[in-house]
Amino acid sequence: MKGKRRNGLPQYCSLVIDRHKKRRIRFRAKGVDTYLPFPPVGAEFEKAYAAALAGVTEWRANIGAARTKPGSMDALAVSYYRSPQFQGLRDSTKQTYRRIIETFRVKHGSRLVRDLRREHLKILLGNMADRPQAANRLLSLLKIMLDHALDNGWIAVNPAAGVRGFKKKTDGFHTWTETEIATYEARHPEGTKARLALNLLLYTAQRRSDVIAMGWHQVSGKTIRVKQRKTGAELDLFMLPALTDVLFLLPKDKPSFLLTEFGKPFTAAGFGNWFRDRCNEAGLSHCSAHGLRKAAARRMAEGGMSGDIIKAVTGHTDLKQVSVYTAAANQAALAEKGLKAIAGKKKRTASVQPVRKVGQEKGE
Known part of the structure; x- marks a missing residue:
């Protein structure tokens, strides 16, 4: 969701009181004028807000189609938005793509696609050297859009093909250590919502978007x-005692285990921000919700679990991705196990002393 304005509500939203004296959230933008659920938090509101934003984008695309210069980057963006390739994406992915594309269109929308050269792309990326990840994301999207232009006969060659982005080695989200988990637990004791969140993340090894949806109905x-x-994978996960002992104390008439202060389910972004605050309270500003998913994978790796077993828990389909999650496993402990396996098990043979005959003296 876009950042909140001074009134504390998302973009295009305002609080109104209807004729029945009830609070309502009004979404008003060019092409869309509608009411959204109150309060402005939770999955129901997020879904309605995303649909309203999509309506604004569709309206702009329809208007823009008549105003854009044929063959321009603006026209290409409108054409790509209408393509099956874009329409088949998840709503969250569409929003991310639109944000990047629309930012690019502000500066370069009027330029013709056929005039774009590799040297232009390299200059564009070079000007984003202070934001390598953003540059790489833009390059990836331009490759997709220019492939769309190629398929539709706008250009004969994709100038972005083969262009490389920035090399930025990163381990991604920090994997929680055992000390950090203990520090968080000391700050947020059993019975708190903050501790419940950690237990759900750590003892299911799932993403925040899946954890916020967990409830008794599952x-x-x-x-x-x-x-x-994210993937549509369906998993049946055994609930450890560390989790069941906490869950069985929760009411069974709520839509999910984790609820906002308004009694509504969290959105993924809202939960991420809320959990960030809980980490900060424990002095763990470098830790995140996703880092606990990686910590769970680390624990499994250190416990000698195979990649297939870890995949069965995390839902990954690629062992290569699992290796990223287990990279923080204790190398020394794993190496010791490996070396002991190399040595194998040696058979010990007991030395047998000859039986002395009755009456035989020692040494005879």
Whole structure:
């Protein structure tokens, strides 16, 4: 969701009181004028807000199609938005792509696609050297859009093909250490919502977008069923005592285990921000919700679990991705296990002393 304005509400939103004296959130922008659920938090509001934003984008695309210069980057963006390739993306991905593309269009939308050269792209990326990740994301999107232009006969060659972005080695989200987990637990004791959040993240090894949706409707016996929002993978996860002992104290008439102060389910972004504050309270500003998913994978790796077992828990389909998650496993401990396996098990042979005959003296 876009950043909040001075009134504390998302872009295009305002608080109104209807004729029944009820509070409502009005979304008003060119092409869209509608009401959204109150309060302005939770999955229901996020879904309605995303739909309203999509309506604004569609309206702009329809208007822009008539105003854009044929063959321009503006026209290419409008054409790409309407393509099956773009329409088939998840809503969250569409929003991310639109944000990057629209920022690019502000400066370069009027330029013709056929005039774009490799040297232009290199200059463009060079000017973003202070933001290498953003530059790489833009390059990836331009490659996709220019492939779309190529497929539709706008250009004969994709000038972005083969252009390399910045090399930026990163381990991604920090993997929580055992000391950091203990520090968080000391700051947020059992019975707090902050501790519940940590238990759900760590003892299911799932993403924040899946953890916020977890509730009693997914529990069957000692198993919780998860359908991952990002991949669609369906997992049946055994609930450890460290998790069940906490969950069985929670009411069973709520939509999810984790709720906002308004009693509504969190959004992924909202939960991320809320959990960030809880980490900061524990002096762990470098830790995140996703880092606990990696910590769970680390624990499994250190416990000698195979890549296939770890995949069964995390829902990954690629062992290469699992290796990224388990990179923080204790190398020394794992190496010791490996070296002992190389040595194998040696058979010990006991030395047998000859039996002395009755009456035989020692040394005879």
